[in-house]
Amino acid sequence: MTPQHIELVKSTVPVLRENGVALTQYFYNRMLTNNPDLKNIFNMDHQSSGRQPRALAAAVLAYAENIENPSVLAKAVEHIATKHVSLDIQADQYSIVGENLLHSISEVLNVPFESDLIAAWKEAYLQLADILINAEKAKYDGLATQNGGWAGWRTFEISAIEETAEGKKFTLKPQDGNTIPASEPKYYISVKVQVPNHDIQQPQQFTFAEAQQGNDYQIVVKPEQQKTEFSVANILLDHYNVGDTVQVTAPLIG
Ligand code: HEM
Numbered sequence: 001m002t003p004q005h006i007e008l009v010k011s012t013v014p015v016l017r018e019n020g021v022a023l024t025q026y027f028y029n030r031m032l033t034n035n036p037d038l039k040n041i042f043n044m045d046h047q048s049s050g051r052q053p054r055a056l057a058a059a060v061l062a063y064a065e066n067i068e069n070p071s072v073l074a075k076a077v078e079h080i081a082t083k084h085v086s087l088d089i090q091a092d093q094y095s096i097v098g099e100n101l102l103h104s105i106s107e108v109l110n111v112p113f114e115s116d117l118i119a120a121w122k123e124a125y126l127q128l129a130d131i132l133i134n135a136e137k138a139k140y141d142g143l144a145t146q147n148g149g150w151a152g153w154r155t156f157e158i159s160a161i162e163e164t165a166e167g168k169k170f171t172l173k174p175q176d177g178n179t180i181p182a183s184e185p186k187y188y189i190s191v192k193v194q195v196p197n198h199d200i201q202q203p204q205q206f207t208f209a210e211a212q213q214g215n216d217y218q219i220v221v222k223p224e225q226q227k228t229e230f231s232v233a234n235i236l237l238d239h240y241n242v243g244d245t246v247q248v249t250a251p252l253i254g
Pocket of ligand 1: 038041042043044055056059060079080083084087089090093094095097125128129132
């Protein structure tokens with residue numbers, strides 16, 4: 001990026017931040033309308049609460065503020081990359097997010113899409129996307145090469161459901177019958193379910209309470225207070241039985 005690009009980007013961060021809600025709402029509406037497939041990976045509960053939309057745009061703005069010194073954001077990059085890998089986010093999806101984000105910035109700042117300012121934001125976005133894509137690639141490679149490991153989604157069968165004091169304990173066995181990596185408390189997996197009466201799937205992360213050392217994983221599923229039709233925990237509790245299958249990503253921490 002040229003010094004002029006950097007100045008342009010940094011000078012617009014405050015006004016974008018002030019209009020954070022408009023920016024993120026416009027961005028998500030635009031992106032999910034044009035790319036309805038993404039409804040299968042973005043948690044629709046988080047969308048309606050506004051939690052995730054704010055997180056993504058806030059991360060881009062924080063990055064732009066520290067654009068001359070991206071190492072400040074190393075911890076955030078590690079956290080975001082881990083979450084993305086747990087959701088099987090792919091490099092080619094960055095151009096979809098980028099295009100929609102740039103259009104949203106142009107809209108909120110009321111500047112033409114074909115302008116120096118948006119060109120500068122494009123450079124900034126590409127720089128951040130590149131950092132995340134590389135961090136994610138290293139993680140996918142690491143997951144795929146560990147003993148019993150895999151990258152992306154793998155089909156697991158629910159082999160038992162037991163009542164416990166904390167909630168229902170689901171035991172998940174890989175459908176292919178092959179080995180799976182051992183894991184530790186605080187590691188999490190994403191579990192993806194089919195949403196009843198909707199043609200979409202929804203993922204959610206579940207953190208292990210105990211070490212996992214066998215041929216299956218055990219997660220405790222607690223009912224969510226706010227019952228919406230997209231709540232993965234409630235869908236598992238109300239609609240899934242022993243013998244049903246779900247999609248699972250490999251354990252990660254971060
Ligand atoms: C430079 C680009 C991006 C940035 C800065 C970014 C940032 C973030 C942040 C901060 C979070 C929240 C992490 C947390 O839960 O603590 C997040 C989650 C997420 N990101 Fe990204 N992201 C980017 C690109 C993408 C792309 C390309 C996709 C795929 C289309 C994507 C999909 C998701 C999903 C599905 C979640 C979880 C959201 C949920 O809770 O439903 N992100 N991202």
